[in-house]
Each structure stands twice: as structure tokens, then as C-alpha cells.
Amino acid sequence: MDNNGLSRRNLLRFAGILGAATTITAGLGACGEGGDSSGASGKTIEATLAFTLSSGFDPMNASSAVATTVNQHVFEALVDLDPITRKPYPALASALPSAGGDGLTWTVTLRDGAKFSDGTPVTADDVVWSFQRALDPASKSLMASFITFLDTVTAKDPRTVEFKLNSPFSLFPQRVAVIKIVPKAKTGDAAAAKAFDTAPIGSGPFTVVSANATAGVVMGVNPHYNGPRPAKVEKVTLRTTPDNTARLNDLQGGSSQAIEAVPYLDVSAVSGGKKVDEKQAFNQLFLMFNCTAAPFSDKRVRQALHYAIDTDKLITTALQGHATAATSYLDEGNAGYQKAATVYGYDPDKAKSLLAAAGVTNLSFELVTTDTAFVKDSAPVLIDAWKAIGVTATLNTNPSSAVYGTIVPGAGFRVLAASGDPTVFGPDVDLLLRWFYLNDTWTKNRHRWATTPEAKRCAQIIEDAAKTSGTAQTGLWKQALDLIAEEVPLYPVLHAKMITAFDPAKLKDFQGAATTGLYFLGASRG
Structure with a gap:
């Protein structure tokens, strides 16, 4: 058991779907x-x-x-x-x-x-x-x-x-x-x-x-x-x-009729009559902070690291354009999407002024990342962006099991960059808000935001929204989305796109999904 009473086994259960391989x-x-x-x-x-x-x-x-x-x-x-x-x-x-x-x-x-x-x-x-x-x-x-x-x-x-x-x-x-x-x-x-x-x-x-x-x-x-x-x-x-080349070879060589997660660099290499199906997804690259550890207990520091990121450059460099900059906790393809009141456009001057207002100078920390491909590719771009505002980050990349099992629960954890996609369980706003902002594994043991007045207010808003419907529910969700965007205990930098490839000559009634996985309910061979 760790100090929060959660077994390692249970932590890994929660980590698996959100982490990579x-x-x-x-x-x-x-x-x-x-x-x-x-x-x-x-x-x-x-x-x-x-x-x-x-x-x-x-x-x-x-x-x-x-x-x-x-x-x-x-x-x-x-x-x-x-x-x-x-x-x-x-x-x-x-x-x-x-x-x-x-x-x-x-x-x-x-x-x-x-x-x-x-x-x-x-x-x-x-x-x-x-x-x-x-x-x-x-x-x-x-x-x-x-x-x-x-x-x-x-x-x-x-x-x-x-x-x-x-x-x-x-x-x-x-x-x-x-x-x-x-x-x-x-x-x-x-x-x-x-x-x-x-x-x-x-x-x-x-x-x-x-x-x-x-x-x-x-x-x-x-x-x-x-x-x-x-x-x-x-x-x-x-x-x-998890080997990108192996999956692509399976498709191109004909041993598989479909593959998921086509490598961003290789989308144009899919040929021979094969079809690429690209869908905007919730799947996000997020930053998560230990909100109990100074200086990240100050939301201005958390905000500063978001404002320092040139997300368009990040998307072009690390994901070859196959993502959308976050304008809300929800992706723009979600039926419940509402633009947040705070949107983190590229503004390094604002980032510097927020750090100054928080009294933070010469900030340095370890950036923990999972080994998901697009997360690993994004990490150097993030580190360079922070360097430009006078912040030093060193990189520590590990499999999800180590990240969520030992590193993040540890006393020394400060900042994580990782991917997450709970939409595999359902895409509705209530479910997605509950995953990261009412689930004890995340709120108490990972970003540690749970005990703040803002977190308690957020939890109450989500619970109140669950008990209503229509415009009243939508309005409460907007309050929660705005609060989370301002507080950023865990918040997306971008929402990636899911890219599936398949052979339409050999596979009938099949489409790629906007979540992880390949699904063949109703599909048949050509």
C-alpha cells in the first residue's frame, strides 16, 4: 500500500488506459x-x-x-x-x-x-x-x-x-x-x-x-x-x-487488414489502395502539476508554463499537424464542447510576468513523461519553450507503470506531461469531468488539487450539474470548464487526432474510431 491507501495494483488499473505501452x-x-x-x-x-x-x-x-x-x-x-x-x-x-x-x-x-x-x-x-x-x-x-x-x-x-x-x-x-x-x-x-x-x-x-x-x-x-x-x-x-514500423509493415505487407495509431510521420507513406481514416479525438497531451508543492501550488506558475508553449509549433513539430490546440478541457469534436474563458495562446511575455508576480525566479524542475510516442516527441519542444522564459526542465521518461506506480505518487514529483483519453468509457461531459477532477486517484494522489477551495467548488458544480438537465446543466458545465481552465491542475495542451489505416478491398463496413482501439462490430472481410 502507498501512503494514500491505494494498492499498486489499483493504481496500475487506473494508469493503464491513460498511459501508453x-x-x-x-x-x-x-x-x-x-x-x-x-x-x-x-x-x-x-x-x-x-x-x-x-x-x-x-x-x-x-x-x-x-x-x-x-x-x-x-x-x-x-x-x-x-x-x-x-x-x-x-x-x-x-x-x-x-x-x-x-x-x-x-x-x-x-x-x-x-x-x-x-x-x-x-x-x-x-x-x-x-x-x-x-x-x-x-x-x-x-x-x-x-x-x-x-x-x-x-x-x-x-x-x-x-x-x-x-x-x-x-x-x-x-x-x-x-x-x-x-x-x-x-x-x-x-x-x-x-x-x-x-x-x-x-x-x-x-x-x-x-x-x-x-x-x-x-x-x-x-x-x-x-x-x-x-x-x-x-x-x-x-x-x-507499440512498434510503429511493425504496424505499418503489417498493413502494407497484407498480414493485417487494419492498424491503429498510424505514425504521424508515415501517414503519407500509406499506399497501395489502403485508406487512412483520421478523426479528431479527446486524446490529449496534458500537463499535470503537484499542486501541493511550491511553487506549483500557485496557479500563476502553472498558467505561466502553459502560456510559454507555442502550441502550433508543437503540433507541427511533434505531431506533424495531426492535433488541435486546446481551447477547453474538451476537444472541439465533443458534442458538449464549450470554449473555456481562459485559452492559453502563445504569450511568453505573459508567462514571464506571471512568474514574476508569483515571486518565482530561476525555476527548475524535473519533467516526467510517459513513453507514448507523441508525448516523447513533444517533450523537447516543451523544454525549449520553457527555456525561452528562463525556466529549466530536465527530462525523465518512463513507461506508464513506473510513472503512475512510483514516480507520480512520490514526494519528489512536480510536473508530468502525458496523454489521456477516458472517452473509451463514454464521451459525455459529466463522465469526462469526473475522471480527472472527482476521481480520488487523480485528485488526491496525482495532481493533489482536491483539498483546495477551488477543487471543492469544482466538485460541487459537477455534482449539481449531474442533478439537472438542458440549459441549466450546460451552464454549470461551462462554470466547471472555466474554473478548470483557470486553475490548470491537469489540463490539455492539445487534443491529438486518431489515425487508423485499413484495406477497403479486404475489409467491409469498417471505420476508424476517435478513441484507442479497433472495432469490428458489423465488419466483414471483402
């Missing part, structure tokens, strides 16, 4: 059941992901980019978010949840005949269990902070579930997507849950056939699936490598 020391064993179905075409989709498998698959705590990608194919929530459009659709539910007249009661009916991949029926008891285990503090669930509005979850009959809320929450129909439904019989105790983590059983169209930390994941077909997005191939093979 963390590794696990041993391969996950063969797991799951393969299968066939009359809807499968008899062909295999092969693709290459940009990250290695660094967590298990239990959706209550799955944290790695690979695991969350796989889980979108293997598990279902009552309502799922389309991985491309991010729009909610009934998955295990027969229809979108219906609200009672009191605004605190929601009812969901399960799809008739839904079964897990082991052939057992999906019941209301499984749904209740899936929510209860996530809410149980002993589970230390990654999803718990997203469903704090829940009071009780009850099975009214084998196919009907009733949710009682502790306060109105207008985003309920889409927020339930964060809880994937698991069989109670396979996760009912600690031993079973541990086995389930490497041998998952879901009700989605695919199953996990094998998984390995370095070799990747093979998915087969769930022969019992009767939902809205049946498998159109018999197998999906997901190779995993």
Missing part, C-alpha cells in the same frame, strides 16, 4: 470458447493494435487499451455506445431504459433469449450482481465513480430490472453502458473472479479464444449470441505492438 510480465493463458454461427462468413479479420495487453478482461476493472477494445466485442451492457458514432443503442436491453414519473426510477427489460457464451441465460440477477459488485467498495472498481447516482438495483422478475437513483440523472440511459454484464455464477467470489479475469465469458458476439501479453488476442464467435450486432467473420486476430 505498459507491459505485463506473463502471458495470459488460453481462454474462452471458440465457436461458429450461421451468420459468420468463414473468414478471419487480422489487425494490429498499438498497445500491449497490460490488464485482465474483467470489465469492472479492465484498464488496458487492448482489454477495453476486446471487451467491446465480448461483453454487452444494457445499453452500449457505438464505438464509432458514440451513440447509445439497446444491447442486452430490449429497448432503451424507461423513466418513471418521479425521475428517480428507471426500468429495463432484457432481450429475450440472451445467453452468455457458455450457453447459460442472462438473467436480471446477473444484471443486479454486475452493478452491485462494481459499487462494492471492496471491489475497488474502476467503474464505481461513474455510477454514484445509483441507490438500489433490483430484479423485479427474470427479465426486468429496476433502478432507484439517489438523485435525478438525465444521462442514465447512456451511462449504464459503463457496466458490462457478467455471469454471477462465474464471478461470485474472489477465486472465481480471478479466473474470470483471464477467461472472460460475456454475452457479446465474440469470445476470447486466446490472449497473450506479447502475441495479442484471438477472438472467436459466440454461437449463442442473438443480439443486434452478430459476428460476420469466424475469427478476429489482434496483433499487438
Whole structure:
């Protein structure tokens, strides 16, 4: 345990999806059941992901980019978010949840005949269990902070579930997507849950056939699936490598029909009829400060380091133009985007005056970064920008596991540059604000902003917004976005673009996503 009572294991759970290529020391064993179905075409989709498998698959705590990608194919929530459009659709539910007249009661009916991949029926008891285990503090669930509005979850009959809320929450129909439904019989105790983590059983169209930390994941077909997005191939093979050249070679050589994270320098090199799909994403390069350590406890110092950055130069130099300068915590492609009252345009004179006003001279510190490619490429540009205003930063680059496991929680930590993208869990404003500004792992153990009056005010605004809707909710979110932009305990410098490449002659009905991962729900081979 560290000094904040969080185990290293739990810290790594939170770190995995936001960091880059963390590794696990041993391969996950063969797991799951393969299968066939009359809807499968008899062909295999092969693709290459940009990250290695660094967590298990239990959706209550799955944290790695690979695991969350796989889980979108293997598990279902009552309502799922389309991985491309991010729009909610009934998955295990027969229809979108219906609200009672009191605004605190929601009812969901399960799809008739839904079964897990082991052939057992999906019941209301499984749904209740899936929510209860996530809410149980002993589970230390990654999803718990997203469903704090829940009071009780009850099975009214084998196919009907009733949710009682502790306060109105207008985003309920889409927020339930964060809880994937698991069989109670396979996760009912600690031993079973541990086995389930490497041998998952879901009700989605695919199953996990094998998984390995370095070799990747093979998915087969769930022969019992009767939902809205049946498998159109018999197998999906997901190779995993953070090596940019290897991914590009897989696509160009024909061994993969799709790859994620096309290297920025190599976008123009994609040829031979292959298609590049580029989407603006929330995925951000952010600066995070230890807000309890002087001089970074003074927001003027934090602001100064942002104003010193020529973000256009950074985007051109490190990302070859494939990003957008941050004008809010949210990216401009987000449906809830609102421009912040404070926008950090390039202004080195203002940066110097802020440092002077804070009484700071000859500032020097260690800049910690993760080893994500565009973060590593950005670090020298940041250091040069700060040097131009008389600030000295030395570089310390490490894998995400070390950054979030030991360096950031340590007493000597001051400034971090890293990437983050919680939109894999959902794109709504409430969820995204909660991730970095109400989650104890971030607010208390990382940027350490939680105890300030401003942080408490921000938390109250977010909670108040959750209880309302429409223009009132939008107005409160604007207050939170403005406050965060002024305080910058953790704040984006830019929002990167997600670049996917694929072979349209060999892959049908496929698009790149605006999050990490490749998704093949509804896709088939040409």
C-alpha cells in the first residue's frame, strides 16, 4: 500500500488506459470458447493494435487499451455506445431504459433469449450482481465513480430490472453502458473472479479464444449470441505492438487488414489502395502539476508554463499537424464542447510576468513523461519553450507503470506531461469531468488539487450539474470548464487526432474510431 491507501495494483488499473505501452510480465493463458454461427462468413479479420495487453478482461476493472477494445466485442451492457458514432443503442436491453414519473426510477427489460457464451441465460440477477459488485467498495472498481447516482438495483422478475437513483440523472440511459454484464455464477467470489479475469465469458458476439501479453488476442464467435450486432467473420486476430514500423509493415505487407495509431510521420507513406481514416479525438497531451508543492501550488506558475508553449509549433513539430490546440478541457469534436474563458495562446511575455508576480525566479524542475510516442516527441519542444522564459526542465521518461506506480505518487514529483483519453468509457461531459477532477486517484494522489477551495467548488458544480438537465446543466458545465481552465491542475495542451489505416478491398463496413482501439462490430472481410 502507498501512503494514500491505494494498492499498486489499483493504481496500475487506473494508469493503464491513460498511459501508453505498459507491459505485463506473463502471458495470459488460453481462454474462452471458440465457436461458429450461421451468420459468420468463414473468414478471419487480422489487425494490429498499438498497445500491449497490460490488464485482465474483467470489465469492472479492465484498464488496458487492448482489454477495453476486446471487451467491446465480448461483453454487452444494457445499453452500449457505438464505438464509432458514440451513440447509445439497446444491447442486452430490449429497448432503451424507461423513466418513471418521479425521475428517480428507471426500468429495463432484457432481450429475450440472451445467453452468455457458455450457453447459460442472462438473467436480471446477473444484471443486479454486475452493478452491485462494481459499487462494492471492496471491489475497488474502476467503474464505481461513474455510477454514484445509483441507490438500489433490483430484479423485479427474470427479465426486468429496476433502478432507484439517489438523485435525478438525465444521462442514465447512456451511462449504464459503463457496466458490462457478467455471469454471477462465474464471478461470485474472489477465486472465481480471478479466473474470470483471464477467461472472460460475456454475452457479446465474440469470445476470447486466446490472449497473450506479447502475441495479442484471438477472438472467436459466440454461437449463442442473438443480439443486434452478430459476428460476420469466424475469427478476429489482434496483433499487438507499440512498434510503429511493425504496424505499418503489417498493413502494407497484407498480414493485417487494419492498424491503429498510424505514425504521424508515415501517414503519407500509406499506399497501395489502403485508406487512412483520421478523426479528431479527446486524446490529449496534458500537463499535470503537484499542486501541493511550491511553487506549483500557485496557479500563476502553472498558467505561466502553459502560456510559454507555442502550441502550433508543437503540433507541427511533434505531431506533424495531426492535433488541435486546446481551447477547453474538451476537444472541439465533443458534442458538449464549450470554449473555456481562459485559452492559453502563445504569450511568453505573459508567462514571464506571471512568474514574476508569483515571486518565482530561476525555476527548475524535473519533467516526467510517459513513453507514448507523441508525448516523447513533444517533450523537447516543451523544454525549449520553457527555456525561452528562463525556466529549466530536465527530462525523465518512463513507461506508464513506473510513472503512475512510483514516480507520480512520490514526494519528489512536480510536473508530468502525458496523454489521456477516458472517452473509451463514454464521451459525455459529466463522465469526462469526473475522471480527472472527482476521481480520488487523480485528485488526491496525482495532481493533489482536491483539498483546495477551488477543487471543492469544482466538485460541487459537477455534482449539481449531474442533478439537472438542458440549459441549466450546460451552464454549470461551462462554470466547471472555466474554473478548470483557470486553475490548470491537469489540463490539455492539445487534443491529438486518431489515425487508423485499413484495406477497403479486404475489409467491409469498417471505420476508424476517435478513441484507442479497433472495432469490428458489423465488419466483414471483402
